Amino acid sequence: MSRDANSTQEVLKDANERLQSAGTAVADSNEFEMDDFNIEEADHADGTTGIEGDPKKEQWLYLKSSNAFMRTVRRIWYGPEVPEDLAPSFPGKWKFTEKIDKFPMVGLRKRFSWSIRTMIMVVYVCIWSALMCAFIQYYYIKPPVFYRNDGTQIPVRTLTCQSTLFWKGKNNECGINASQCLPFEDEEVYIRCPALCDRGSWTYSAINVGDERIKYTGFEVGGGELREGEKLSHPYRADSFACGAAVHAGIVSPFTGGCGRVVMTGEQEAFDPEKGHFNTGMSVGFDSFFPSSFEFRKLLNGYGSRCYDPRIPVLVANIVLSVPVFYLCEGLYGYWILTIAGYVTLVFFLDPPLIVDPYDSEAFSPLLSLAFQRFLPLAFVLYVLWKCSVRRTLTNGSPLAKAVCWFPTFWLGVMNNVTFDRLPVDRLTITDLKEQAGSFLAVGSIIATIVSCAVVQAYSLWKSGRFRKYLCIYLAFITALFALSQLPGLSLRIHHYILGILLVPGCATRGTSAYLFQGILVGLVLSGVSRWDFASIVETRVALLRGEAGSSWDPPTLDYNQNYPNFISWSFPNATEVQNGDLNAFSLLINDVERHVGTNTTVDLAALIQQDAKLARWADNSITSKGFAKLYLRVARTSEDRSLELNGDYTNAAVLEWPQGRYQEPEPGVS
Incomplete structure (x- = not known):
């Protein structure tokens, strides 16, 4: 064998040894892999190495040639000589973390058979499901009532955060002289409000109050706290959101919801703006006549039943109960159980898409039907995300890293309506950004965060030797989005579930960053689909208006x-x-x-x-x-x-x- 062939053989053997010691799954990559280079097959009788004429085998040697600049460019394009994609480990002085990380394998799988572990898991999930059914029975099936001291019952009306009592809508929805929105006075109603109405009562579609245009704030006109005899608030204009007004007046907590007694109080000469509770800010002022109003008064002597919203206890319970499942189970089982738990939490408790009136025995069925309608296609999306990205991260990975990195960020994404939705960003359109204070700063911070995370993850992909493939994939994504944005009569709308679907594939590595980013992105997919379904990526101008003026005939x-x-x-x-x-x-x-x-x-x-x-x-x-x-x-x-x-x-x-x-x-x- 020639001297050049011997030199080449030594270099290749050294590269192969380093690949084997790193323990990387190079077979998953579509790029050139050093294991494909067979030294024995490279030796020919004529003394050549057999490399010449084979582009795939010549690639590695070609990286060693040329000038420094070209070597740098090619190194960025093709990746490192020895690809590396290792799962997180916990070495050093924290020896106890190694025991925790190995416990699912050493402590359980080697001591208990698969059938015993499966039986324990089935029993655990059944108990967990029974607890969720009990919460559903409490809030959706059995109607809330208020009992007077003499035992008589008062029915309680269940509202959403944006429900009105008798007022049907803005502009002319109530007809001439508001005759279709009676009664104006002498009417008493008990209401039940859900949790999170401090922000849930915001209006995202502009409503005019006099010569003011109200948007991106709670729609409560007038009112405010008043502790005077039976009265608990000043009068609110009748078209105010009742549950938002209850939070504003301090009658209902945004954390637990609750019941309130509302009395219609007729016409008012003016509605002064007042500061509200729970950081709801100032209410909207109106300095002229309006024919109808309501105020809150003390509950009559007695007690209420099933008034409080269980969404916070359910959220805490599901987070706690899912920890051991996700930590102890193998990647696939833990992934499916956790995502189903997150979906159930969202669609029935944390951010339900429909209001359910427990006094209507058929009212819960549409919500249940809608939950299955959205889950079936969502399950396919989750499966694709598992196959293209999540499987690589969670399978044979670090159980401790799953519990510490993937799990918390997943629930952070699931809780989007109480985390990211509270940022001053509604939609990424210039009109909406101009109308909401602080939106440009928030968008800038979000973009900077996404870019930083993208750079970190791009480096992880480069280390694994797959940067070129994923760069081509995302260039194709960008091209497709640009083409969609040019469709006539439509506007590109990248909902947060779409953002999650697009970004999860780029997190197909085994490092810590993949654990962090995958969790939050999968949580955002669940949050978006459970609440808004698979909303279109391109929407018409009328759909973007969300009921605002601008899509009908011009006025005189x-x-x-x-x-x-x-x-x-x-x-x-x-x-x-x-x-x-x-x-x-x-x-x-x-x-x-x-x-x-x-x-x-x-x-x-x-x-x-x-x-x-x-x-x-x-x-x-x-x-x-x-x-x-x-x-x-x-x-x-x-x-x-x-x-x-x-x-x-x-x-x-x-x-x-x-x-x-x-x-x-x-x-x-x-x-």
């Missing part, structure tokens, strides 16, 4: 002439735009309540106000005391046939001090 322009102070009129600036078809009328709001629907374009405010005795009385009192009544006016196109439910967008509110004639033009835009 409000006009006011001080020479005729009792009249308000409207017109279209474009003379070619006229009423046609079914859209043949106009809707006028006064103080956010619909007061007029008709085909005429001029309205006598004095006559309109006199049609409602309470509104007329307030206007007369305001004129007597202050010299004017402050009116907020908005107009939109509609249909005279209300059964058609055709409505355009409203103008922003014009402010009129009537009958003095001081008039403020509405801001540009629609509401």
Whole structure:
């Protein structure tokens, strides 16, 4: 054998020895592997090594040639000479960690047979499932009631954080003079509120209150704490979110939820903003007349049953009960049990997608059906994530690293609605970012974190010799996302479950970073799908508006002439735009309540106000005391046939001090 062949043989033997000592699973890589290099097959009778003409075998030797710059580039592209992808270990002075890490294998699997371990696990999971069923029975099946001292029962209405009592919605949803949202007063209701309504009562779709546009804050108008006799709060405007108002007034805890007694208190002349409990901030102020309101009062003597939301106890119980399962079980079994536990926690307790009224015996069935509907495709996604990434990390890995790194970050992702959702970021659109204070700083921090984690994980992939393959995969992902963003009429929406699905494959290594990143990403996938299903990656403009104005017919322009102070009129600036078809009328709001629907374009405010005795009385009192009544006016196109439910967008509110004639033009835009 020639001298060059001997030299090559020595180098290759040394490389093979280092690969074997590292214990890496190089067979998983699609790149060139040194084990494929057979020394004996390389020796030819003519004294050559057999390397020439074989690109795969020439690659390693080629890295040794050329100048320093090219060697650096090729080293980055092809990876290190000896790929390495080791599971975390706990050496050194912490000897007890080695015993903990080896306990599942030494302490259990060698002492107990597979059948005994399986039987113990089945019994454990059955007890765990029975506990979850007991919580479901408590909160969803048996209705909450309040018992008076004489034993009589008062039913309790179950609400979501964004439910209203009798008010049906914004703008003209309650009909003329709000006749479809009665009663305004002399009505008492007991309500049950879920936990987390300090943030759950935020409105993410803009609602106009007078000339203010309310978004990204709790929708509670007026109110505030008041401890005066039976009264526990000042009046809230009737369209306020009742459970959000209960948290704002300190009646209900955001951690446990609870029950409250609500009394309708009729019309109010104004609603002053007040500071709330539990860091809910100031409520929304409204300085004019509104026909309906409610306040909280003390519960009657007696006691309530099943008022408190169990989501926090269930979350803690599932975290505690899943620790031994995930630590002791082999990777596949622990992965499936943990992800199913996380999904059940989310869909039934932590962030349920539907409200269940326990007084309706059929109300729980839709939630159960929805849970199975979403879980079946989700199970396929979880399986794919296991095959492409999670299996490499958890199989034959470190049990202690699973429990210390993968497990906590997984639950951090599952609890997205109480962790990341509380950051001042709603959606990554310029419009939404401008409307939410602190959003640009939060987005910048998130991007910096993701980039830092990506760099760390890219280095782990490079060390394992698979950087080139995953770089090509993610370039393909980026190309596909760019192509989707260019689809006409659609906007790219990378929901957090999509972000998890896209990033998990890049965490297919065995290092500590993979344990940390995989856990949180799988948790985000569960959180997104359980609450919002597989929402589309591209959405229409109407879907992005989430019920906000901007997708319907443009309104006319409000006009006011001080020479005729009792009249308000409207017109279209474009003379070619006229009423046609079914859209043949106009809707006028006064103080956010619909007061007029008709085909005429001029309205006598004095006559309109006199049609409602309470509104007329307030206007007369305001004129007597202050010299004017402050009116907020908005107009939109509609249909005279209300059964058609055709409505355009409203103008922003014009402010009129009537009958003095001081008039403020509405801001540009629609509401």
